[in-house]
Amino acid sequence: MKINEIGEFGLIGRIAERFKSLIPQGWEGIGDDCAVIPWGNDRSLAVTTDLLVENVHFLRERITPYDLGYKSLAVNLSDVAAMGAKPVATFLSLGLPAGTVGVEWCDAFFEGYRSFGVPLLGGDTTSSPEGIVINITVLGLAENWRIKRRNAARAGDLIAVTGPLGDSAAGLQAILQHLPPDADTEELIRRHHCPRPHLAEGEWLGAQESVRAMMDVSDGVASDLLHILRASSLAATVRANDIPVSPLLRKTAARKGWDVLEMALAGGEDYVLLLTVDPAHINDLQKRFAERFGHPLYVIGECRTGDPEISYRDTASHFTGFKHF
């Protein structure tokens, strides 16, 4: 059987099933942004790992080594933030085609990687016959009461995101279409290459009791929200008119004829946080969030009882997320 017949999540399901019986009581394995391992009585380790492969996740000639070092770590830090945890240590494996990547490239890559100030404690370097290969593992730490999981959403919860959606997908589109550089597309490409992981937002939201489920937006809300819905056995309604889109994306999309909503909901790689919130406390949470971070917390829909699926309002379209196989 081919892997694309069962898909990435089919494959992960098979693996999770096979290893279930080995996982100690109280430990959490496959199924959330991070695994959770109890650390003493009141804290836990949150652990995530991500593999980035040249020509699948990035094009070497279109991203600077600094940006690649930055983004590779950013996407992992985002997973830790999505649990409400704080990243404390990172591990990096780097496979390099020695003939085409030099020491200067490595120095710039590590400068980008270092910009978050999170320690690199170990790793592995090796040659790679074809493309660059990057694997990062991040350990985060959180008091147990702060940890947010995908399975904690309840019917009636409001669905929110911590930032605008679709800029990263638009940047990728600009790269793939080889658009002639102008200030707007260059800025969208920058947002694709240098997404800001919502680390401070994640830690802060972890401490808010009114926040129930949380994860980060890596494959697009249309796909990622389904993980929360499946884990929590809920359905959801999302209102297209409430999807936050940056003025830059709206303007550029109008000019290029792009489908803004498709980019915002199915594009992925935004690395903002997607969360569900007790509706009784949403006004207070939005107010304090905006005061604290200087940007809004956007409500885009709500959870309801039903089979795990998303109904879209204000649009006739349906959306899917990024497919890995």
Place this chain on the structure above:
Amino acid sequence: MKINEIGEFGLIGRIAERFKSLIPQGWEGIGDDCAVIPWGNDRSLAVTTDLLVENVHFLRERITPYDLGYKSLAVNLSDVAAMGAKPVATFLSLGLPAGTVGVEWCDAFFEGYRSFGVPLLGGDTTSSPEGIVINITVLGLAENWRIKRRNAARAGDLIAVTGPLGDSAAGLQAILQHLPPDADTEELIRRHHCPRPHLAEGEWLGAQESVRAMMDVSDGVASDLLHILRASSLAATVRANDIPVSPLLRKTAARKGWDVLEMALAGGEDYVLLLTVDPAHINDLQKRFAERFGHPLYVIGECRTGDPEISYRDTASHFTGFKHF
């Protein structure tokens, strides 16, 4: 500047230097088999990660998926054993060329991976345009007093290994020379593909006060022992006549005209443990080790004051280890 001009260890040195200032007091980063992170008052986490790339670390058509799953985890578990720690959790990233690797291949890979009974808690799966890419991170746990480091050797310490050397290198040679299969070469290839990491030995040696420095043999004693010598600021003498070599390797090498000592000292991938021992307690340690594990602890030389280098007795040859770039 090209990476092979500074080499793997030159590159790692540059990285370690750049991140040194970010590492919290009492944490240990790059420089040993594992990073060490304090866990509560009396225990620490030992963390290691390894990247394996098709056509660099393995040939897909020459290793079964079961063996590849087994070996990929074995080499990481060996690093944890080398610290005197016990592996408690693993994380796996898998890059797969979806067109040429099927679900059955994955199932067999995970069967081999699972054979150690260590939990898989998370990971990442993605497509890969060229070859298979495997990255594993292992977390181990040890009481602080058990942890063995490379920098703890002292002048006068005896140097020992926990098993015979060179079988793995001979197996690799048989693969690369496309030798016609016979029972002897097939068994050497099996030892190359399925090295037994010395997990129980590592945990037990971690609890022995007379054991000072420890690491695992991945690149070959000629190269690996230099890491202990540099970290401990010592020189060493190694006696070629005392290098343990299996009867199978001795017999096959005589038949094929292979250099046994070159394979044993420079071949690598044996994944036995290399340690230094207080000479006052070596007899007692060897006796108890043999009783416990049913195979000997072999003394191959001793540490002495001097610049980090190895003098070889009983041979005119000098040896180097496996080069990654």
